[in-house]
Amino acid sequence: MRPTPGGYNGPGTSDRADGPSSIRLTFLGTGGSFGVPMLGCHCAVCRSSSPYNRRTRTSALLEFDGRSVLIDASPDLRSQALERGVERVDAVLFTHDHADHVGGLDDLRAFNLRQRQALPCYGRPDTLEAIRARFSYIFSSAPALGSRPRLELREVSGPFELWGRMIQPLDVLHGHHLITGYRVGDLAYVTDASGLPEDTYRALEGVRVLALNALRQEPHVLHFGLEQAVETARRIGAERTYLIHMGHELEHESTNAALPPGIELAYDGLSVCV
Ligand SMILES: [Zn+2]
Ligand SMILES: [Zn+2]
Numbered sequence: 001m002r003p004t005p006g007g008y009n010g011p012g013t014s015d016r017a018d019g020p021s022s023i024r025l026t027f028l029g030t031g032g033s034f035g036v037p038m039l040g041c042h043c044a045v046c047r048s049s050s051p052y053n054r055r056t057r058t059s060a061l062l063e064f065d066g067r068s069v070l071i072d073a074s075p076d077l078r079s080q081a082l083e084r085g086v087e088r089v090d091a092v093l094f095t096h097d098h099a100d101h102v103g104g105l106d107d108l109r110a111f112n113l114r115q116r117q118a119l120p121c122y123g124r125p126d127t128l129e130a131i132r133a134r135f136s137y138i139f140s141s142a143p144a145l146g147s148r149p150r151l152e153l154r155e156v157s158g159p160f161e162l163w164g165r166m167i168q169p170l171d172v173l174h175g176h177h178l179i180t181g182y183r184v185g186d187l188a189y190v191t192d193a194s195g196l197p198e199d200t201y202r203a204l205e206g207v208r209v210l211a212l213n214a215l216r217q218e219p220h221v222l223h224f225g226l227e228q229a230v231e232t233a234r235r236i237g238a239e240r241t242y243l244i245h246m247g248h249e250l251e252h253e254s255t256n257a258a259l260p261p262g263i264e265l266a267y268d269g270l271s272v273c274v
């Protein structure tokens with residue numbers, strides 16, 4: 001196992017005061033769709049020996065009231081779960097159906113086996129439709145010799161409750177697509193945004209901890225660049241904003257040093273409480 005930045009001890013272990021009503025957010029992966037290092041690239045960041053510059057594909061774990069909720073199933077899900085000691089997942093919230101967010105779907109089998117139950121998976125109707133089409137073997141009624149995940153797809157069309165917590169879906173622009181961010185209490189998670197509708201800014205009022213994507217220095221047609229992410233973070237005004245879904249263009253330490261107070265790059269394994 002590679003060293004973990006920040007001395008993170010795994011989900012469920014407290015590095016600061018977790019009150020009974022607190023929510024813990026663990027960044028399982030913070031990389032763009034290629035991950036960092038990018039295959040075949042020899043740039044300074046991809047060759048860096050700093051663990052902060054190694055990023056698996058973006059996904060996260062929310063923990064509250066003894067429950068674990070996964071946000072997206074990255075193609076690195078299995079290694080992320082092993083590395084962070086994730087042994088239980090009670091639900092999955094999908095932001096959208098791009099390969100870097102659903103590629104680990106088959107690995108959810110392990111949680112079905114351990115927990116002996118189907119796993120509820122939430123997403124907007126078009127996201128679930130794409131998942132159904134792309135992973136048709138999972139949802140086929142034909143008998144299978146091997147194991148396949150048992151997933152219960154649940155359409156999200158407005159706020160819904162999970163174990164007593166209100167989960168608020170947020171509309172997020174990802175190029176021309178509308179995808180989903182999520183707010184739970186004072187915490188919000190937005191990835192793959194290239195813009196936010198006004199309603200979403202309103203829905204984010206008063207949020208204290210925000211995860212927001214920044215792919216590289218320059219803007220991209222589907223993603224915020226660093227400057228747009230900082231502008232957006234400032235407008236939302238969370239106490240702490242953590243940047244995610246980063247490419248190899250962003251070196252951890254030097255990029256962090258140039259960011260305004262309250263905004264910093266997340267890294268794989270970082271865990272925060274709100
Ligand atoms: Zn992505
Ligand atoms: Zn590189």
Ligand SMILES: [Zn+2]
Nearest residue numbers: 096098174192
């Ligand atoms: Zn995407």
